[in-house]
Amino acid sequence: MSIENREASAAPAATADVGTAAKETLEDYTLRFAPRSYRKWSTGVVGVTALGGIAYLADFAIGANIGISYGTTNALWGIGVFAVVIFATGFPLAYYAARYNLDLDLITRGSCFGYYGSVVTNVIFATFTFIFFALEGSIMAQGLELGLGIPLWLGYALSTLIIFPLVVYGMSLLSKLQLWTTPLWLVLMVAPFVYLLVSHPDSVGSFFAYQGENGQGTPSLGAVMLAAGVCLSLIAQIAEQIDYLRFMPPKTPENSRRWWTSMILAGPGWVFFGAIKQIVGLFLAVYLIANVADGAAVANQPVHQFLEIYRDLLPPWLAMTLAVVLVVISQIKINVTNAYSGSLAWTNSFTRVTKHYPGRLVFLGVNLVIALVLMEANMFDFLNTILGFYANCGMSWVVVVAVDIAVNKYVLKLSPITPEFRRGMLYAVNPVGFGSMIVSAGVSILVFFGVFGAAIQPFSPLVAIGLAVVLPPLLAIATKGRYYLRRTDDGLDLPMFDEHGNPSGEVLHCHVCRQDFERPDVTKCETHDAVVCSLCLSTDKVGDHVLPA
Structure with a gap:
């Protein structure tokens, strides 16, 4: 299956652009869930x-x-x-x-x-x-x-x-x-x-x-x-x-x-x-x-x-x-x-x-x-300066996501346990993570460059980690978790997971690109009463296939 064919078929619905002839497997499922049909490697090889x-x-x-x-x-x-x-x-x-x-x-x-x-x-x-x-x-x-x-x-x-x-x-x-x-x-x-x-x-x-x-x-x-x-x-x-x-x-x-x-x-x-x-x-x-x-x-x-x-x-x-x-x-x-x-x-x-x-x-x-x-x-x-500066940004991001999974999902129960990535199912910006990372990275970078004095300057990593640990739970509680999911129902009456809790291998047909995709990679297209895949949703320029709030 080729991206070119998928994008050409999607063009009438104003969802994608024609321009690449790379095979989908060459793209290694960029932007999307990695389907069970492609994951043929053993645990050891991976x-x-x-x-x-x-x-x-x-x-x-x-x-x-x-x-x-x-x-x-x-x-x-x-x-x-x-x-x-x-x-x-x-x-x-x-x-x-x-x-x-x-x-x-x-x-x-x-x-x-x-x-x-x-x-x-x-x-x-x-x-x-x-x-x-x-x-x-x-x-x-x-x-x-x-x-x-x-x-x-x-x-x-x-x-x-x-x-x-x-x-x-x-x-x-x-x-x-x-x-x-x-x-x-x-x-x-x-x-x-x-x-x-x-x-x-x-x-x-x-x-x-x-x-x-x-x-x-x-x-x-x-x-x-x-x-x-x-x-x-x-x-x-x-x-x-x-x-x-x-x-x-x-x-x-x-x-x-x-x-x-x-x-x-x-x-x-x-x-x-x-x-x-x-x-x-x-x-x-x-x-x-x-x-x-x-x-x-x-x-x-x-x-x-x-x-x-x-x-x-x-x-x-x-x-x-x-x-x-x-x-x-x-x-x-x-x-x-x-x-x-x-x-x-x-x-x-x-x-x-x-x-x-x-x-x-x-x-x-x-x-x-x-x-x-x-x-x-x-x-x-200038290696040490580059890496020291970058560390503040990287730590803020990774620690915020890790804390959201460990604390907001499993302790506070304010973040949905199962991950969601499809357009239309999520809000554009969730202040819990986005806000936490901006504050954590911003303050720790100021500390790194000595804005708050030489005494605290060496401790910018601790500042980044500390803020990234504390802010996500506080903001999740303050917002009551309302900005995680724009929708809780993707319109498809099929289970997302199998009996072992793995993403389902059930195959559905995308009406835009006319290709088959596994259950976690699709949603319902309410406008056309059909199924649409996540990449066609991502490239939908007019929002024609995106489920309403």
Whole structure:
């Protein structure tokens, strides 16, 4: 089935635009529920594919940077704060994605933001994807320059262009890519660290004693929170994990244990792997500073971290080859995820605002161009500032949605338990989530830039988290939950879920695009007394198919 045919048939009803010939499976169900008929992967394959997306080397750079700035003790406590916050907020989001087969934007819509209110969170997420695409692309360019003599500017371009063809086919290709490359990546990454522990046991003592570049690494709550703030810029990574978790198979009594294991490890569990990489990155940086001439100049660059250790183990030519291979594999594994998720986020926002669906590949190109511009601007020079600032926005969004699910749904019972994302069923903006995020992000950014004084400046992450925890329940109580659902009935007298609580696989026919879709992806079109799918609703320019309030 093709988007072109669907949009052409929808044009007479003024619902969509003709202009893309990409197959629906190539679009990987952008903007919509992932149907049971498409989710053919096992829980294990989905889990490994999702974890393949955390192969990035940015963690090594982040761990090195915060350790060099604040010392080992403060960095380790900061990483601990990061891990606790990420797991606690990521769990309810990952569960909802895997259980109801929705990406984080669709979850955000119904969880206290509203149909148009979640557009701003999509922009936040898209920003995350191109910031980290640029960071990983920069690391790859450093490897290509070191190993092959390729100028940085050309390396930036190559690390961008190589990703485009790999992302065209969505989950069907990405699952194979992540599965095939993970074993080699693990060996290349783990071997140097194990070698140092065995052959240089004294490096452990040096690591824990390291005080930072200014020798001021004594334990300090302010330094811990500054370190945590940089790490927490990764909080939006859960959205990328969810872009894979939405393809989990239905949860049944037979696969329940495997389902939960994959969901936890590949969902909030990614943070344990991320924290380990940050600690290893700091460990390698301290070793380079203490044992390698001019090591301090390159200690925060992952390609140099691994190259120096490989040189102790192997002939120079082989050490260089393996370092470059590790960097290239890692960059490809994470940047296919960054590019894929970013294209989904941009497409979601654009389609809702303009009622025009240009296809995911258009915004794949947009995301890559923005990332390339950041790389050419040498973002490594101001990495901590970029990540610290972004963390406030990312934390505000993710924590607000997590609190709405955990508290407003299950404790206060003011938010509907089952997620809703279809146009016409939701209000345009829900002040519970939208208002909470704007206040939380706005105030914490002011704190971050020192508007309220230097004493509170390091604690902007706590301000963001605190406001994002407190405000959603307060606003839900104040509004009595009235802005969650514009309608409670979608007009179809068919159950939404099967006997195990999974989204129903019942197939219905959309009268606009004349294609079949599963029950959760459609509503009744009251104007024509027929059924309409969610994408045709999204691209309905005159509201002809949208159910009345």
